[in-house]
Amino acid sequence: MGTVRSDIREEPSLRPTPREASPRRYLMCPPTHFSVTYSINPWMDPTKPVDLPLALAQWEDLRDRYRSLGHTVELLDPRPGLPDMVFAANGATVVGGRVLGARFAHPERTDEAAAHREWFRGNGYPDLRVPEHVNEGEGDFAVTSSWLLAGRGFRSSTLAHDEAQEFFGRPVIGLDLLDPRYYHLDTALCVLDDARDEVMYYPGAFSPGSRRVLARLFPDALLATERDAGALGLNAVSDGLHVLLPQAAVGLFDPLRDRGFEPMGMDLSELLKGGGSVKCCTQELRTA
Ligand code: ARG
Numbered sequence: 001m002g003t004v005r006s007d008i009r010e011e012p013s014l015r016p017t018p019r020e021a022s023p024r025r026y027l028m029c030p031p032t033h034f035s036v037t038y039s040i041n042p043w044m045d046p047t048k049p050v051d052l053p054l055a056l057a058q059w060e061d062l063r064d065r066y067r068s069l070g071h072t073v074e075l076l077d078p079r080p081g082l083p084d085m086v087f088a089a090n091g092a093t094v095v096g097g098r099v100l101g102a103r104f105a106h107p108e109r110t111d112e113a114a115a116h117r118e119w120f121r122g123n124g125y126p127d128l129r130v131p132e133h134v135n136e137g138e139g140d141f142a143v144t145s146s147w148l149l150a151g152r153g154f155r156s157s158t159l160a161h162d163e164a165q166e167f168f169g170r171p172v173i174g175l176d177l178l179d180p181r182y183y184h185l186d187t188a189l190c191v192l193d194d195a196r197d198e199v200m201y202y203p204g205a206f207s208p209g210s211r212r213v214l215a216r217l218f219p220d221a222l223l224a225t226e227r228d229a230g231a232l233g234l235n236a237v238s239d240g241l242h243v244l245l246p247q248a249a250v251g252l253f254d255p256l257r258d259r260g261f262e263p264m265g266m267d268l269s270e271l272l273k274g275g276g277s278v279k280c281c282t283q284e285l286r287t288a
Contacts, residue, residue: 016258040109051270069242087281149199188202227251241261
């Protein structure tokens with residue numbers, strides 16, 4: 001009597017899509033030697049101290065969360081002198097078991113590429129290409145069932161986009177990044193459901209033309225606000241149901257739930273000082 005029913009908006013058209021998680025294989029590298037000694041993106045301030053034990057504990061939480069969700073986590077040995085190696089997503093791109101190695105834009109990270117290649121050589125990936133052009137792995141390549149979305153502007157080159165298209169035989173969609181805070185594609189866009197070509201992104205990170213491309217390919221995409229993008233909320237990993245994302249991106253949780261996903265907030269505050277979060281720490285080893 002006079003009370004507002006909270007289920008009033010549960011019309012059939014608003015019912016979220018049923019979601020299903022699929023088991024994944026990830027490659028991660030512990031932040032044993034993590035530090036911020038140089039600055040190659042606006043998040044990195046070498047004068048700010050990093051709490052290494054906390055960085056390790058936060059990273060272990062992420063690794064354990066993946067495992068508790070039934071995913072496999074492979075480990076890459078960290079190397080001294082490579083403080084950004086924890087950002088394992090940048091070391092290669094794997095689609096259908098084929099590996100396109102990385103070639104880093106900055107000399108500080110050059111040697112990470114070989115560490116990744118050695119891991120793949122020792123772990124049964126014969127189909128490995130040493131790239132000719134600068135590409136920072138999954139930092140700039142995002143995979144959906146139809147496309148390879150490819151960022152450029154700060155790190156990966158357009159020539160690397162062509163190289164990836166030829167190597168994987170997937171149409172590459174080049175996307176221009178404009179804002180230095182979103183220097184890699186995976187800081188501005190996240191694939192939520194690879195099978196259904198569903199993504200979330202922050203339009204403000206892209207050029208006007210790339211925004212129009214994204215709107216055309218993904219008319220129903222979840223659009224992040226500047227606030228959530230600024231908490232690196234798009235640097236997230238989805239298994240088709242669970243979406244692991246920085247916990248500070250509070251505005252993304254309800255829209256994700258409305259779409260049937262289960263958002264899981266992670267605290268990676270120490271790694272944020274290097275300019276990375278959940279996705280940067282996670283390279284996906286795709287068999288398909
Ligand atoms: N400090 C690293 C860099 O600037 C962070 C890399 C983050 N990784 C990522 N996939 N966005 O290269």
